[in-house]
Each structure stands twice: as C-alpha cells, then as structure tokens.
Amino acid sequence: MKNQKVVVLINALSPNADKDELDVLDQALFAEGALEQLGYQTERLFMNLNLEKTKAKLKQLKPLFVFNLVESLEKDATLIHLAPSLLEHLSIPFTGCGSESMFITSNKTLTKKMLEAAGLPTPKQIYQLKPNGIDADKLYIAKPIWEDASVGISDENILPGNPNAIQAFLENHSNIEYFFEEFIEGREFNISVLGGKSGPEVLPIPEIIFENFPAEKPKIIGYTAKWDESSFEYQNTNRLFGLETTEVELAEKLRQICLQTWDLFGLKGYARIDLRVDENGNPWILEINANPCLSPDAGFYAATQKAGYLFPAVMNRIIEDIWN
Secondary structure (H helix, E strand, C coil), rough: CCCCEEEEEEECCCCCCCHHHHHHHHHHHHHHHHHCCCCCEEEEEEEEHHHHHHHHHHHHHHHHHEEEECCECEEEHHEEEEEEHHHHCCCCCCCCCCHHHHHHHHHHHHHHHHHHCCCCCCCCCCCCCCCHCCCCCCCCEEECCCCCCCCCHHHHHHHCCHHHHHHHHHHHHHCCCCHHHEEEEEEEEEEEEEEECCCCEECCCCCECCCCCCCCCCCCCHHHHHHHCCHHHHCCEEEECCCHHHHHHHHHHHHHHHHHHHHHHHHEEEEEEEEEEECCEEEEEEEEECCCCCCCCCCCHHHHHHCCCHHHHHHHHHCCCCCC
16 A cells, blocks of 8 residues: 555635635645655545546546545535545545535534434424524524534624524525524534544544633634634633543543544544533534544644554554444
C-alpha cells in the first residue's frame, strides 16, 4: 500500500471566501502531511459542480483511495453528499461517511427525526408555528437546517416561546433555512469518535467552558466564538478534559450515547457528536458532524492528543475504516 497515490479531495473555494470556508485548506495541508508520513503520495483535487471534470481527473489519477474533505459545493451545504456519491459511483474507496450517512446527518431536522424514532434524546423541535406547538415558558434556538461550522448562529438566535418572535426572526433571516428546537440550558460537550478495524472509540470527552459570560448572555458556540479570534466569545470559550475521572457515571452515559449514534447513522472514519446536559443530568444530542474539522486547532485533534495518539496513527485508523 505504500508509495501509492492518494487524492485529497476538497471543495473549490468561492471568491472572497470567509474563514469557515478557507479552513478546508488548513485541513488539507495537515492531512497531506500525515498521509506522507505514512508513506503515501498525495495530490490535491478541488471539486465543484462540474462533476464530469472531477470524474475525469479521478479516472486519470487512479488513486488507491480518496481522502474526502469536501464540506460543500459552491457554498451550498445541501450538496455535501455529492462527493461520496460520486466516489461510490466510480467505485473508488474513500475515507469517512458514505453518501447516505452524509446526507442524513447534514440535514439537522432529518437527523432529529431519526434520533427520536430510535429513542435517543434530542431537544424537541417545532414543526408548526402555532401557539399550541410552542411552550411560552421555554426558550428556543434557531438553527440552520443545513449549515455547519456555526454559520448563521449568534445570540439573537435564542428566542422566547412566542410565535410572533419566531416569525419575526424568520422574516429577518430569510437568506438561510432555519428550524427551531428547545434550547437546553446546561453544560455542553463536543465528543469525537474515531473508527478503525477494532470499531469506534469515543475519545476523551471535552466540556466547553463558558468563562466570564454575563448572566444574560446565551452560552452558545456561535459564529464569532468559532472564527473571530478578537471576539469575547472566542477568547472566553475553552475546552476542559477530565470528565472520565471527575464524573465517571456521566462520562459513561455520554460514551454509550455516542456509540449508539455512531451505529444508528452508520458513521465511519471519524465524527463529532455535540450534546448538552441539563440541570437534571440528562444528556441531549444537539448535532452530528460526519466530517468534523481536522485542523490542529480544532476539537477533534485536541481529543486525539488527549488520548495520546500521534496524528499519523489517527489517520491510519481513519484509512482502516474504509475497508472495515
């Protein structure tokens, strides 16, 4: 397997790309370095909606496998599944989730319906903006159905249980397709899972610590907290590991939920599952990221380091899961 060509497939960037879109370049560079340490030759290929061009280039390169980092096409996250779909069509092995898992988990409302059907805990979502469908005593959060990387999320997305307030939000944010779910006030955990020939492994569990947040400020990871290094939110949200030692029962409960989620959606390679734990100690699954960021400043990498893994070994596990 050594010294053979691996294509690192990423989405073509739009003009004037924002930080969240440019991040895929850092991921590609990092992945290429680890692959080369494992003895592979790498070639980067940019994918857009000209699928015939991508198809022809892949046929020309004849890669041993493709390392799929495509996050969207032409800034449209609804098309994320086209990369694994094309690779499946060409019968080219590739890392990460298949087209079905990628499509389902990138559609947050569909994800929640599957979680509910499986009996896994997820915050209740609003299906109709009618008074009897909304609890006036609860808060709700507006989330983009398709977007990732906290795109479209800010403090103003936290809304009271009032149909008029929710309708006003929709009218003021018509550029993104939103849905609404009950806002869980509590502790937040972003948990990474790594695949491989021995099956999925839940990596050390980090809690997101919201430091110095005023009482009235929502404790959420919005766009600024994720991408604006000069912002209060970015500078005051940190990861804290050690739950497995300090709260053994909770850590095991979260671990089991993550493994059940991995199996339910047929995840492969690597994934991240975001959860909140309410004041009664009940976990709630917020989102599933089937292709989390691999950059060295991201949560997945931090969890692998806490587990004591060198990143080439992590990459080898991800590659193993192609054929697992």
